[in-house]
Amino acid sequence: MRGNWICTFVALFALLLFAVQPAAAAHIDEGGSDPVWVGVNDTLLTFPDAQPDLHDGMTYAPVRTIAEAMGASVLWVPSTEIVQLYKDGRHITLDPPHSVLKTDDGTQHEAALYLQNQRLMAPVRLVGEGFGYAVSFHREGGPITRLTDSAASLSDEQFAAQNQDRIAAEKATWREEHQPKPAPEPPKPEKTVYLTFDDGPNEYTAQILDTLKDQGVTATFFVLGPQLQKHPDLAKRMVNDGYTVGLHGMTHDSSKIYRTAQTVVQEMEDDNTILTQTTGLRSAVMRVPYGSKPWMPQAYRDATVAAGYHMWDWNVDSYDSRSNSRTADETYAEITRQVPGKKEAVILMHDKKSTADALPRIIQWLKDNGYGFERIYGSTPPVNFWNDER
Ligand SMILES: [Zn+2]
Structure with a gap:
């Protein structure tokens, strides 16, 4: 009986102290x-x-x-x-x-x-x-x-x-001593990389999107109109996840695209119309198939600029679309060979299985080597083979 009293007292006392503390x-x-x-x-x-x-x-x-x-x-x-x-x-x-x-x-x-x-x-x-x-x-x-x-x-x-x-x-x-100090600017990475993926969306795009999200990095997709129509959900996901969707035209056929300056513009306009129908967005950036040199002479470039497009090529070619037997290891090796020394790397890749498989390693290597990831905006000074900054 006596023991019980002591226990109760101790418990009450502990409770009291506990009650006092939070206040x-x-x-x-x-x-x-x-x-x-x-x-x-x-x-x-x-x-x-x-x-x-x-x-x-x-x-x-x-x-x-x-x-x-x-x-x-x-x-x-x-x-x-x-x-x-x-x-x-x-x-x-x-x-x-x-x-x-x-x-x-x-x-x-x-x-x-x-x-x-x-x-x-x-x-x-x-x-x-x-x-x-x-x-x-x-x-x-x-x-x-x-x-x-x-x-x-x-x-x-x-x-x-x-x-x-x-x-x-x-x-x-x-x-x-207590004057508010200006918040220190977060250190900006001195080196920037633009990951770019052409020819999608397709059955490999979801894996690429998953990897980008896992790694917390951004990217740009240059999409084909017919592929957008086949995979509208992937296009919506690109937009919802905060990536840039740029234009890559309709046919991917050089004999059709480059017939005249106006056919280039028309391919981009058609692609853009589908993009708008699919995602509600219009794009102001484009990448022409096979690169802009020699396909886009002055008159062609003037026409696309007049239509409101900024033209992008690349300065790192992963060669991931050179052959069907291309391996993830080869793509990784090519990128890590070409990127060093570049303050601004624009990497050409494609929505392919081997590229999707290599991507986690590529991103990790870029992070380890001090690259910050950016996506391409209409306002980003374009990188292209003509040094045309419009
Ligand atoms: Zn392409």
Whole structure:
């Protein structure tokens, strides 16, 4: 029976402590609120390391400095983390693990007792009142939280006036140190890569999209109109996942595309119409099949520019479409051979099984070699074989 009573008491006590803590924890922060000064009688205190802080309208300060200014002695019991303050036969107990400050008369105050710069911070008011001091808060002069007993000779106004120069100087220093600093710019990768995939969408595109998403990198797809019609869901996924969909025309047949400047424009217009029907988007970037040289002389380029298109080729050719027996290893080797030394790499790839299989390794290699991934926008200065920057 007796054992049960003790158990119940311990459980209740634990519950009580637990109930107290969350509220107290709300006081705790990293410091850095507006500055506040602390005086004991006619002395404005100096805190060499941890500075007084305002939390929820309460002034917190290093308890040792406050106690010693009041002539109290401080005893810290490391094993329990409890701090005892003694003065003139009275004592105060600070119990940081339980967020409790206990005064002589047995009153327990919930109090956030936290460390700042290795100093135990406590509410100045509770410590002062615990030893019978009067507590005042003088906002205009500092603000100053001041503890006074019969030894004080200055009024709060006189005390503030006497210390106004020091407070003004410290305030200026504090403001200097706490000026909002401009957020540091995230370091930009010095090297950029544009992954580009031509001739899709097709049955290998989903694997490519999965890999891009897994690796968190972006890319550009130059799509064919008829393929868009076969795989509208993949086109929608490209757009929804945030990749650029550019144009690659309709026939992929050089004898048809390049008959005149106008046939090139028409292939892109038809492709764009299907893209808009499929995804709701129009594209302003295009890549002509087989590359723009020699297929796109000045008059042809003028016509596509007049139609609003920016023309892209590449400066790294993965040769992934050279043969049907092309392996993932060969594509990886070719890209990692051609990319080094390029500040801006535009990699030509195709929606192919071997390329999709090589892609995770290719992306990892590019990341390891400091490349940032970008997609092509209409506003991106185009890379093409004619150095035509329009
Ligand atoms: Zn192509």
